Amino acid sequence: MKSSKYDFLWILVPLLLLAIWGNVSLGAIKIPQKELFLTFMSESDVKSSWVYIIQQYRVPKMVVSILVGVSLSVSGLLMQTLFRNPMAGPYVLGLSSGAGLGVALVLLGSSLLPIYLQELFQSAYAVVIASIIGSLLLLFSILLLARSVSNSMTLLIIGLMFGSFANSMVAVLTYYSSAEELKRFTFWSLGNLGNLSWTFILIFGIVTFVGVVLSICSVKSLDALMLGERYASSMGISIKKARxxxxxxxxxxxxxxxxxxxxxxxxxxxxxxxxxxxxxxxNHKEMIIVSSLIGAILMLFCDALTQFPGQSFILPINAITSILGAPLVIGLLLRKR
Known part of the structure; x- marks a missing residue:
């Protein structure tokens, strides 16, 4: 029988389902598997405290983990293809630095504002909005330059300079900030998958879906760019538009x-x-699907490791992703050689 090009789904989809169940099962409070299953079946004889923990904390965090894994994996794939650089990632153009500057202005610069505005700027909504504005401003600046710059490497360098400038501004703000403000900003920079309302999660999911669809619509350009911009141009691809x-x-x-x-x-x-x-x-259509599934599985696994059963503390998600990710990639690369 001829094998399908999507045979990898038979491996990754069961792994994803297993990772979802494991992620929801693990936590500081041990919940029996039977009670967990009954909660999903909407049985009424499950302890109300367990139902609250599962429905209001673990399930939302599980959904956020999947969305984070999909969005970062696909965006990293796009950047590595566009710049033909294996070290490129989602933040190579400085988007995280722009978001960080926006958040820093809110968390670290709010003390310069009148007291009646300080509480407004220190809310969770203000942090999200500031991060979005910072990312969008930097993104639009890069998009304007992308239409006039002919070389992708030049665009990469410009993005790195934007990021360096934003990081420098953040450093200035941190120098004049209080210990409490620095603590809040550091906590944000370590990453946090919890504490998102279902409204935020819905917005997160819709925007991620739009980004993935836009990526899938670009697979022809991505496949051509793998062989270089000259080859892509000879195939009738508009480099500036694709970029x-x-x-x-x-x-x-x-x-x-x-x-x-x-x-x-x-x-x-x-x-x-x-x-x-x-x-x-x-091809990139398959790569986007594979990367999305592996990214979701990896984030679910990393999130499960941030909080061990019986422990009240939660490890930073960034620490876990780096500790697991670096040795894993190094091992796979050495095995390939």
């Missing part, structure tokens, strides 16, 4: 992720490499 669409999709995916959960490290860089090494997929 703008790819950067826009990346900005949407990486920007919304940073806005809602903070800058998550290593996932967008590592997952495309893991996808290529584990599954010999031939």
């Amino acid at each position: 703008v669409i790819i950067i826009l999709a990346t900005g949407i995916l990486a920007g919304v992720c940073t806005a809602f959960v903070g800058p998550i490290a290593f996932v967008g860089l590592a997952v495309p490499h893991i996808s290529r090494l584990l599954f010999k997929v031939s």
Whole structure:
């Protein structure tokens, strides 16, 4: 029987379902598997405290983990293809730095405002809005330059300079900030998958869906760019138009992720490499699907490790993603050699 080009789904989909169940099962409070199952079946004889923990904390965090894994993995794949650079990631154009500057202005610069405005600027909504505005301003600046710059490497350098400038402004703000303000900003920069309302999660999901659809619409350009911009031009691809669409999709995916959960490290860089090494997929349509599934599985696994059963503390998600991601990619690369 001839094998299907989507045979990888038979491996990744069961792994994703297993990761979802494991993510919801694990936590500081141990909940029996039977009670967990009854909760999903809407049985009334389950303890109300367990129902609250599962429905109001674990399930939302599980959904956010999947959205983060998908958005960062796909955006990382787009950047690595556009710049033909294996070290490129979702934040290579400085989007996280722009978001960080927006958040820093709110969290670190609010003390300069009148007292009646300080409480408004320190709310969760203000942090999300500031992050979105910071990412969008930097994204639109890069998109304007993308139409006039002929070389993708030049655009990459410009993006890095934008990021460096934003980081410098953040450094200035941190120097004049109080210990409490620095603590809040540091907590945001470590990443946090919890504490999102279903309204925020719905917005996160819709925007991620738009970014993934835009990425899938660019698969022809992405496949051609893998062989270089000259080859893509000879195939009738408009390089400037393709570049703008790819950067826009990346900005949407990486920007919304940073806005809602903070800058998550290593996932967008590592997952495309893991996808290529584990599954010999031939085109970007398959790569987007594989990267999305592996990214979701990896984030669910990392999130489960942030809080061990019986422990009250929660480890930063960025620490777990880097600790697991770096050795995994190194091991796969060495095995390939």
